[in-house]
Amino acid sequence: MATGAGAETLLIDGIWRNAHSGGHFPSIDPATGDSLGEVAAGDASDVDAAVRSARAAFDERRWLSIPYPQRAKILFDIADRIEAAADELAVAEVRENGMPVAMARATIANGAQAFRYFGGWIGKIHGQTGEIGAGDAFHGFTLKEPVGVAALIVPWNGPFMLACHKLAPALAAGCTVILKPAEDTSLNTIRLARIVEAAGVPAGVLNVITGLGSVVGQALADHPDVDKISFTGSTATGRRLIEASAGNFKRLSLELGGKSPVIVLDDADIDMAAPAIVGGIMSNSGQACHSGSRLYAQRGIYDRLMAAVADIASKLVVGNGLDEATQMGPVISQVQFDRVMTYIDSGVAEGAEVATGGRRRGGSGFFIEPTILSHAPADARVVREEIFGPVLSAMPFDDLDWAIRQANASRYGLAGAVYTTSLSKAHQVARAIRAGTIWINTHRPTDFWTPFGGYKESGWGREGGAEGLDAFMETKSVIARLH
Template sequence: MKLNEQDEATATAATLLIDGAWREAASGQTFASLNPADERVIGHVSAGDARDVDAAVAAARAAFEERRWLSLPPPQRARILHAVADRIEMELDTLAENEVRENGMPLTMARATIGGGAQAFRYFAGWIGKIHGQTGEMAQGEQYFGYTLKEPVGVAALIVPWNGPFMMACHKLAPALAAGCTTVLKPAEDTSLNTLNLVRIVLDAGVPAGVVNLVTGLGSVAGAALVAHPDVDKVSFTGSTPVGRQIVQAAAGNFKRVTLELGGKSPVIVLDDADLALAVPAVLNGIMANSGQACVAGSRLYAQRGIYDRLIAAVAEAAGKLVIGDGLSAGTQMGPVISAKQFERVMGYIEGGVAEGAELVSGGKRRGETGFFIEPTIFSHAPHDATVMREEIFGPVLSATPFDDLGWAIAQANDTRYGLAGAVYTRSLEKAHTVARAVRAGNLWINCYSVQDFSLPFGGYKESGWGRERGAMGLEAFMENKSVVARLY
């Protein structure tokens, strides 16, 4: 399905997939999906509510209890996930263009994220058939035999953010299926349409009806009903920390297993001996990629005083040269933020930064009259207690301050309620690994930024979330462990 072209899904807004059948919301209501670059409607989405969630969860529960997915031999399930990856790669160009129209990111980034979705299915397909428990001698003697089983947790609710919608859906759906779960997928209301393509691909690849269900709708309605549903066993959520708190409260009813990948205010520490040719583009990309709409965005910059002025000048110069525009236009390096709501939020933080005494070095203004474009913005000498240094902005805003003592910089880096990511730039191995050990964050990069791999777990400390995605730990998040003991004689 190519967005902006009339087809059954966009024309009728039959964007719910329940037990293998497309349908409209029980309410009959829809909402529009906009292109953030030109504010035009690109499609309509069914506004699912609690009735639709009930139907989707019931379908997922029936598929799980009937073992529609687990009854397939492991090699067949692995082949199906590889087929999903194959089809994503075959349709990559169309899927990437759709992602740009929904999210606003540059086409080069969209192609990379769609490719990352295919990689998720390939990686987790490789785990199928390799999931096993343990055996061992028991203290009670040889008359007893004990072993463990790893079993799927059951029905998993997968709630996806708008900043990398297709890729994030793949990152949740692939391990859930590899673990043997059945699922209900809930995309963000701003970016729901391309997810229809993903579930279509999954069905075409051979995943049985009811194993993957899709409910579109508002987070406050469909999302809230899903996380509170008593027949959901697991919630995997990526989004804001305030919503994460709500999910924890909603999960208490039946003690759902919960994985939360939440916000961040990631520190970047640049020492005097850093290679500026390497650090400048990395620092810039770490905050301006996807218009700063990334949970790991390196939004707090601490630079040692000997290099501070040169670094800020170089980053500001490079930021001023970024090509801003529609992500489908050739050469675009930075697109719009996702919505009018997010635009107003980011601009409010920028105004607040100026009011609180941060020096506005560059940017800080709207770009153009149509679309939600914000100039890449850099603050210098930002007070540590300024809002732009404390709160997640989720926009193209970098706040910087100089330091003399590395211990002070580490203390400032850790003085936050978040702990998702961080980075250090230096030629000193000793200092690099000192920072890596000392900064309390789930992801730490040395002389690079946001380099990730499916073999490595991803998640945060403190209010940046619970649990980990990707890698073996990402698979384990969708599984339970069972101990079995048998008396032999």
């Protein structure tokens, strides 16, 4: 892949090219601050060219005219090619994102599996048939059709995997695509696009535009010939996409922010719960929308649980993700580093106690110690607002109903977790928390058949499963007179 000034990182109608403006920007290694290469800074004119390409490919049925067994085979081939390049892709993911290499390997494997799962749907997408009214004068059926041109806007916290999670169902549904990676993590998404090309996806079916979200993302949101946007990112950006979509009533899938509560009852197995809680917040340096960032522990076990959580967090190996021993890497950028440190300072100022962490780690890169804030006030900013960093805010409680009310006292509703040995209480809490995913005695496991998405300001729609595929489709009713 070309790097340096004028890097050819835009894919439009099967041709890799420079940005129309000639502009570019660096991709930075968050562990060292070094430049990894230059990325083309696309603008509205590049977006317009990509949309024209995707529209022509859709109207000409370049993808849908391929028999469905061959389309499925292409998606399976993409998965095989990802796995064949897994080591290279994992190292590249670490260098751009900072995550530990073991986690990077898992995300690359997960991305490959996305193409296998959704590839398996091709050929199984069917409508329904039935009688219309009384008698046999009419026959009705429904068709499932691709929504059209889909813009996929991918975040920086799991760039390769999340690009696969969007691209695989879009292709399975029959859409044509403009893929926009985050400006902090564009290079590995470009590698994915080259894999997709090599597997035989026709020109124009996949287009890639790198650049700033405020420029490229906005142009995609405003474009009248984009039919669908799938976006993962901040709630603030999601709100702007909703406003922009009004121009042509774009279909939107929005997987947005989170402030996921974790409720631990006094009958919980602390030896099992403590490491799961730490993993639920510190994985990927807390840079995951479903991270368990609010901990409510029943008072009878609060002190013991907090001691165990703080001990485990303090012993996490923080460092460059390329080191096999590393358990937690840096946050993505200086901007994110400053944001997280400001939140830690505000938590302390509002009365929280630092059980462990709270400081910078090392003299270079964007490393923050795993941070546990104990006895945080329920109305503190660190409890109410999404931090997107390795910071857990913990509070004791006496009454379970109070804890559930606090869990739901958030504008977010992406995920939550409950730890208890009582099956009855586990399901009581799981039903009571208003969020899209609830874990019981664990945090994070999902599968492709389990839809993922949020309530309230955590977004619209679901990714994964039949619901995730349907998000890229329209339903048409056809009714015929028989006599």
